[in-house]
Amino acid sequence: MSVEEQARLLMEFIAARKKFFAAKRAEEQRNKPPTKAEQRKKMCTYMKHMAGYKDKKFKGKSFDAIKQMFDKAYKQVNDFVPMDTESSRKKVDSSGKKAESSKKRTRAVLGEESVKKQKVEDDAEKAELKACLEIVPNDDSAVNIESLATKYPIVDWKTHILAEDIIYYQIIRADGSTKNYKIFSAMLDDFDRQDVLDLYRLVKERFETTSLEGYDRLLWGDLITLFEPSEEDEIWKTQQDYTLISWKLYDSCGVHLLLMNTGCSIHMLVEKKYPLTQEMLSRMLSGRLEVDHECEMAFELLRFTRSQLKK
Template sequence: MDELRNYLRVVDFEKSVHDKESLEGISMITELQVIDSPDGEYLIIHRANNHFRAFDTLWEILHVLDRQDLYHLYRVVDDYYEHIPPTGLGLMLLGDLNIIWETAESSDDDFWKDQEEWEIIRWRFHESSGVHTLELEDGTMIHMLAERRYPLSRELMIRMLDHGMEVEDETETAITLIHLFILWTTEDGDNS
C-alpha cells in the first residue's frame, strides 16, 4: 500500500471558500445556459432550488460537483444541444462530457491517436466526482471516470504514473485508481 502512495502528489487545488462548501443538500441540476459576455463565454448551471453558478471550464465544475451532479449535468447538456448545434464553450463541454461517459462502442478512435506525442503537465483526481483529469502541454484536458477503462496506451499510463497523480487527500479511491493503472500497465498487450 505504501508503494502506491509514491504515485500520489498531495496538493492544494486552490479552490475558493465557496467551492469548499459541502455539497450536501444542494438540489439537482435542472438547466444550462451558455452566456456570451465581453470576457468570453460562461456556462450557467441552474439547480432546482433556484440557485445558479457560472463556470468557464469543466475543470472548474469538477471542483464542486459530485458524481450525481456530473450525471445530471451530462443529461442537461445533452438535452440542451439536442436541437441546436453546440459551438464554442458548449461544444467543448459536450465533447468533454461525451468522453467521460463514453463506452467502448462510442469511443472516438481519432481522439485517442498519437498518445506517444502527448506531453503531460498534470494528472489530477477529483474525489467528489470520481473523475481524473489529464492535462496536456497543448492545453487539452481529458476527463475520465475513475472506474472506467479508457483506450489509453500502456506507455501513456506508465508516463502518467511516473508523473504522479495530484490529489487533495490520499483516499481509498485514489489509491485504487493507482493500483488499477499499475495492473493495466503490467497486462500483456496494449490497452488501446
C-alpha cells in the same frame, strides 16, 4: 478591533473550517465498506501466499468465482493439521480430545500468522502507493465540502459570451442558485457524481434536438469523452503526440483528469477503462497523481492503472 486583527481572525476561522471538513471527509472515506475490488484483491493475495496460486489462475474470473476459490482455499488451510509423531499418537486417548485441541491450536496459529502477513503486505503496498501521490491542498476545500452536503440538483445550464475572451457556463440548480465556470474542469471541484450525470443528461438532451456549436460543443466533447469513449475519436488517436503535464483526481465526483501541454484535457471516470496507450499509462504512473487529500479512491485508481499497464 483593527482591520488586521479582523483579517487574522477570519483566516484562522477559515483554516479551522478547512481542517474540520477535511478530517470529516477523511473519516467518511475510512469508514466506507470495502469495495468488491478491494475484497477481490485481498482474497487473491491470501490465495497466492497461503495456497500457492498464481496470477494466471485469477485472470478473467468474476468476483463470485474468486470467492468460491477463496472459500475452498481458506477451508483447506484451516483444516490442515500437522502429522503427530508416533509417541504423540500413542498419548492421544480414545476420545480424541488431544487431536481436537491440536487442530484448534493449529487453526489459531495459522489464522494469526495469516492476519499478520496480510497486514504487512497491505502496509507495504499502501506505502508504495502513497509515494505515487502528490498532495495539493485545495484552498476552497472546506467551502466545497459544505456545499456538497447542502446543494440542490442541477436543472439547467447556459452559455454566456460577453466578449471574445469572456465566455462562461452558468450552472443552474433547483433552488434557483447559480454558479459560473470557465471550463468543465473547474466544475469538478464543486460537483459530486450525480451532478456530473445530471449535466451529461441535460447537454445530451439538448444535443439531440439542437445543433451545438462553439463553446457548447466544447462542453459536449468533454462529456462524451467521459461517458462514451470511442477509439475512433481524435483525442485518443493523437494522444501519443501530447506531453502529459499533470494527472489529477477529483474524488468528490470520481473523475480524474489528464492535462496535456497543448491545453487539452482528458476527463475519465475512475472505474472506467479508456483507450489509453501503454505509453500514456506509463507516463501517468511515472509522474504523480495529484489529490487534495489522501483517500482510498486515489489508491484504487493507482491499482487500476497499474493493472492496465501490465496487460
